[in-house]
Amino acid sequence: MRNFTFIIVIIICFTNSVNAQLVIGNPSLGFTQACAGPSFNTYNVTFTFTPPAALSPSNQFIIELSDATGSFASATTVFTSAAGAVITSPATLAFSLPQTTGGEAYRVRVKSTSPVATSGSSVAFAAYYKIQDSPFSINNLISTAQYCSGSSYLLTIDNPGTGTNDSPLKYPSLTFNWYKETSPTTSVFVASGSSLAVSEPGVYFVKTNYGSCTSDSYSNRVTVSMSTSGVTTSINSSLGNPYCAGDGATTLSCISGNSYQWFKNGTAITGATNQSYVTNEAGNYSVNVNLGSCSASGSIDLENNDITSSIDVSETNTIIDGESLIATVSTDAVSPDFKWYFNDGLIPEATSNSYEASVEGNYKVVITQTSGCAVSDEFLYSLTINEPFPDVAEIPNLISPNNDGINDTWIIPQAYVKDTNTEVVIMNSRGEVVFRTNNYLNNWPENPIDFKNINPVYYYIITTQNNTTKKGSITVVK
Incomplete structure (x- = not known):
C-alpha cells in the first residue's frame, strides 16, 4: 500500500512539472532589414508559445538583440513587456534599435521570466541606426587636391566640419568607407577609415558605413591629381x-x-x-x-557684404539755444532700418534717415540692412548748446580772461559772429596769427594767456562778406 501511494505522488509531481514547462518558438521578423534613425525606430517581431496556461501572472517577455555577428554572449535587451501583459499566442511585440547598432548579421530572440524559457534566434538581418544622415564635407570643401610625385595626399573628414556641416566624426560609433569614381554614376570601394592617403589620381569621396541601408550621409567629391612641380x-x-x-x-x-x-x-x-x-x-x-x-x-x-554709410554732422556740434541740429544719414544698405538714440536711450519715434535734435547730449544712429546679409553701421555725435550771442554795439579793445564771468572773452557785435561768413583774424605783437575763423563764436581766447610782466596786446582784422574791413587792438589784462 505504501509503495502504491509513493507511485501516485511521483506521477502527480511529474504531471505538474510537464504542465509548468513553456516552449517559445523562434521569432519571425516583420521586416527584412532595420534602417533606423531619429525619425523612425520601431520594428515588430512575432512569436508563439505553448502552453499559455504555463504563464505566471508576473511573467514578462523580453526581446534580446545579438551583436553584429549574431552572438548573444553579450546580448542587449531592447524590449520588456509589462508583467502579465502578454497571455495569448501568437504575440507580436515591437522594439527599437540602440543608437550604436551597425552590422549585417544581427538576430533577435525572445525570453520569458516566469516560467523561464528562451526561444531560438531569428534569421539574420542587417540593422543600422543612422545617427547622422546628412551630407558632410571633406578636404575643407576644396574640390581639388594635388600630391607630389612619389608621395600621397591625405583626404580627411572635416571635424567639426565647415560652417553648419554636421560632421559624422562627432559620433564615435560610426565607421566610414572611401570610394573612387569609375564613371559619373559608378564607383569602387577603396578603403575604410576616417582618412584616406591617395597616391593615385582620381575622384574620391567617402560615405558613412550604413551597410545595405540607403543613406544621405556622404561627402563632397575631391579630384586628386599628381604634380611634378609646384x-x-x-x-x-x-x-x-x-x-x-x-x-x-x-x-x-x-x-x-x-x-x-x-x-x-x-x-x-x-x-x-x-x-x-x-x-x-x-x-x-x-x-x-x-x-x-x-x-x-x-x-x-x-570680400564681405558690409554696407557703406555716412552722416552729415561732425562728432561734436554746437548750436545756440533755440536752434536745432538736423543729422541725415546716407547708406547703400538694402531696406535699411534706422534707430536713433539719445544718451543711450532709444528714441521710439525716430525711424527715418534723419533726426532733428535740440537738446544737449550724446546721440547715436544705428543703420541695419534688413534684406540679405544682416549688417549694421553706427555713428555717434554730441550736441552742445550755447547761450545766444549778446548783441554789443562796439568792438571791444580790452578783455580780462580771469574766469570771473565778466569780459572773459572777446565779445563782438552779432554782425560779425557765427553764420555771417565774416573772417576774424587775431595776431600777436610780432604779427603772428594766433587765431583765424570764418565762424566766430565769441570764444577767444580759448587757451590761457601768459602775461609775464606786461599786459599783452593783440591785433584783429575783421573782414565781412562784402569785404568791409575793421582793424584794431585788444589789450589783455588780468
Missing part, C-alpha cells in the same frame, strides 16, 4: 565669398600638408601656421603649404 590649390571660406560680416568671422581653409604659412596682402601673418585661419577682415589672403617633396600655394580675394 602645386596650386584653392582656399575655402566657411561663410562663402563675399561673406556676411554679420555672421561673425569666417574660417579660411586650405589642403592638408606638413606645415603652413598664411599671408594677408602679401605680408606674413604672425602665428598663422595652421591649416585654417580665422578672420573678420576683408583682404587678399594667400597660403604656402609644405607638402614634403613639393609645395602648394593658393590665394583668395576675400
Whole structure:
C-alpha cells in the first residue's frame, strides 16, 4: 500500500512539472532589414508559445538583440513587456534599435521570466541606426587636391566640419568607407577609415558605413591629381565669398600638408601656421603649404557684404539755444532700418534717415540692412548748446580772461559772429596769427594767456562778406 501511494505522488509531481514547462518558438521578423534613425525606430517581431496556461501572472517577455555577428554572449535587451501583459499566442511585440547598432548579421530572440524559457534566434538581418544622415564635407570643401610625385595626399573628414556641416566624426560609433569614381554614376570601394592617403589620381569621396541601408550621409567629391612641380590649390571660406560680416568671422581653409604659412596682402601673418585661419577682415589672403617633396600655394580675394554709410554732422556740434541740429544719414544698405538714440536711450519715434535734435547730449544712429546679409553701421555725435550771442554795439579793445564771468572773452557785435561768413583774424605783437575763423563764436581766447610782466596786446582784422574791413587792438589784462 505504501509503495502504491509513493507511485501516485511521483506521477502527480511529474504531471505538474510537464504542465509548468513553456516552449517559445523562434521569432519571425516583420521586416527584412532595420534602417533606423531619429525619425523612425520601431520594428515588430512575432512569436508563439505553448502552453499559455504555463504563464505566471508576473511573467514578462523580453526581446534580446545579438551583436553584429549574431552572438548573444553579450546580448542587449531592447524590449520588456509589462508583467502579465502578454497571455495569448501568437504575440507580436515591437522594439527599437540602440543608437550604436551597425552590422549585417544581427538576430533577435525572445525570453520569458516566469516560467523561464528562451526561444531560438531569428534569421539574420542587417540593422543600422543612422545617427547622422546628412551630407558632410571633406578636404575643407576644396574640390581639388594635388600630391607630389612619389608621395600621397591625405583626404580627411572635416571635424567639426565647415560652417553648419554636421560632421559624422562627432559620433564615435560610426565607421566610414572611401570610394573612387569609375564613371559619373559608378564607383569602387577603396578603403575604410576616417582618412584616406591617395597616391593615385582620381575622384574620391567617402560615405558613412550604413551597410545595405540607403543613406544621405556622404561627402563632397575631391579630384586628386599628381604634380611634378609646384602645386596650386584653392582656399575655402566657411561663410562663402563675399561673406556676411554679420555672421561673425569666417574660417579660411586650405589642403592638408606638413606645415603652413598664411599671408594677408602679401605680408606674413604672425602665428598663422595652421591649416585654417580665422578672420573678420576683408583682404587678399594667400597660403604656402609644405607638402614634403613639393609645395602648394593658393590665394583668395576675400570680400564681405558690409554696407557703406555716412552722416552729415561732425562728432561734436554746437548750436545756440533755440536752434536745432538736423543729422541725415546716407547708406547703400538694402531696406535699411534706422534707430536713433539719445544718451543711450532709444528714441521710439525716430525711424527715418534723419533726426532733428535740440537738446544737449550724446546721440547715436544705428543703420541695419534688413534684406540679405544682416549688417549694421553706427555713428555717434554730441550736441552742445550755447547761450545766444549778446548783441554789443562796439568792438571791444580790452578783455580780462580771469574766469570771473565778466569780459572773459572777446565779445563782438552779432554782425560779425557765427553764420555771417565774416573772417576774424587775431595776431600777436610780432604779427603772428594766433587765431583765424570764418565762424566766430565769441570764444577767444580759448587757451590761457601768459602775461609775464606786461599786459599783452593783440591785433584783429575783421573782414565781412562784402569785404568791409575793421582793424584794431585788444589789450589783455588780468
